[in-house]
Amino acid sequence: MFWLTFGGTGLVRPAPGTWGSLAALAVWWWGLSALPVLVQIAIAVAYGLVSWWVCAGFLRRSKLHDEPQIVADEVAGLWLALALVPAVWWVAGLVFVLFRLLDIAKPGPIGWCDRALKGGLGVMADDVLAGLAAGLIGAVVVGLL
Numbered sequence: 001m002f003w004l005t006f007g008g009t010g011l012v013r014p015a016p017g018t019w020g021s022l023a024a025l026a027v028w029w030w031g032l033s034a035l036p037v038l039v040q041i042a043i044a045v046a047y048g049l050v051s052w053w054v055c056a057g058f059l060r061r062s063k064l065h066d067e068p069q070i071v072a073d074e075v076a077g078l079w080l081a082l083a084l085v086p087a088v089w090w091v092a093g094l095v096f097v098l099f100r101l102l103d104i105a106k107p108g109p110i111g112w113c114d115r116a117l118k119g120g121l122g123v124m125a126d127d128v129l130a131g132l133a134a135g136l137i138g139a140v141v142v143g144l145l
Contacts, residue, residue: 003051003054004051004071005071007023010069017071020072021099024075045076048080051073052120055120059120066114073126076128078134080131080132080135081098098138103130109129113126
């Protein structure tokens with residue numbers, strides 16, 4: 001549970017996904033943002049794959065589904081999004097907001113992943129896709145400015 005709640009931030013109420021995302025943003029800002037882009041992407045992917053495995057095992061044993069306290073999916077998705085943009089405060093803030101909006105609204109393929117995929121993959125996939133979309137939108141905005 002420590003891994004899946006990202007050190008317990010998923011236990012904070014209300015809005016555990018937002019609290020987990022804020023913790024992920026802080027870790028990225030002070031720990032990952034200075035790393036090369038490919039290293040950040042590798043860390044996000046590795047974290048996401050380990051989280052998928054841990055989550056799948058937890059869900060199998062507990063017979064639960066996508067519980068609100070599981071925020072490892074938000075962490076992986078947001079880290080992927082942030083890896084795609086420069087470490088500038090307003091850009092990170094924009095990507096954070098875009099990610100949360102996409103994760104909550106679940107438009108298009110993000111919603112399909114949430115509804116159609118089950119187990120650990122189902123928990124992780126929609127947030128990783130939301131992160132990819134938020135990061136790409138943020139990169140386009142930065143490129144236009």
